[in-house]
Amino acid sequence: MENEARINLLARIAQFGSGPIPQATTGGATSILSLAGACYGLRPSEDATVPTGFDPMAMALFEAIVEGAFLVATADSVFDASERRTFERVVVAACGSGVAPEQVAALVSDLGDQLAADGLDRRIEAVARGITKKEHAREVLRIAALLAQASEDVSPLERDVLGRIARACGLEATEVDIALREARTVLGPA
Numbered sequence: 554m555e556n557e558a559r560i561n562l563l564a565r566i567a568q569f570g571s572g573p574i575p576q577a578t579t580g581g582a583t584s585i586l587s588l589a590g591a592c593y594g595l596r597p598s599e600d601a602t603v604p605t606g607f608d609p610m611a612m613a614l615f616e617a618i619v620e621g622a623f624l625v626a627t628a629d630s631v632f633d634a635s636e637r638r639t640f641e642r643v644v645v646a647a648c649g650s651g652v653a654p655e656q657v658a659a660l661v662s663d664l665g666d667q668l669a670a671d672g673l674d675r676r677i678e679a680v681a682r683g684i685t686k687k688e689h690a691r692e693v694l695r696i697a698a699l700l701a702q703a704s705e706d707v708s709p710l711e712r713d714v715l716g717r718i719a720r721a722c723g724l725e726a727t728e729v730d731i732a733l734r735e736a737r738t739v740l741g742p743a
Contacts, residue, residue: 610685615652616660617683619644621693621718622700623664624676628710637661643700673714681721690722691732698732702740707733 626632626640641657668676684690694715701711715729 613683614685614689617680617689618693618696619657619660620664620676620683621680622697623661624668624673624680624718625697625701625711625714627665627668628714629708632665640700643703647696673717677714677717677721680718681723684722687724690719690724691728693722694719694724694728694732695735698729698736699740702733702736 622644623640626636632640641654641661644657645652645654664676667679671679680693681690684693697715697718698707701707701715707715712729712733715732716726719726719729
């Protein structure tokens, strides 16, 4: 049950963005991840006509945020089935009911295939291409740092990937320190 409580805490923090964590799941500022996830959840199937109001930029942003966290989570080359399930559950929960578990599982599977085919440097470049604003780049770092910190302490490999993502997105190295400090503060001891 402790693991379940930790997953719920991570999801709540991710869902509501920076700052104090709301005690309930209503109210508070909704994060960029949650907003982009709502659009991603509305993504039409390949056979469907794109509906009015669908925003492919928001979908690309959601994928960039999730991929940034995925790249950090896999930095140590260990991403077993248990870690994958936890990662997927946090993303789904952080998006409320906006994204189905099957959609996140398919995305994570695609991200794994792309990482294996392209390598880390090209995938970091892909994350940066999905970012159009500094605020979005900070959200990528925030979510990635949050998930990295959730498994105790951030390894040097995870920190390196966070730094590489920050550089690719045009952020200063201090932004990584800020994201990690905020993650430690809101998560507290594991």
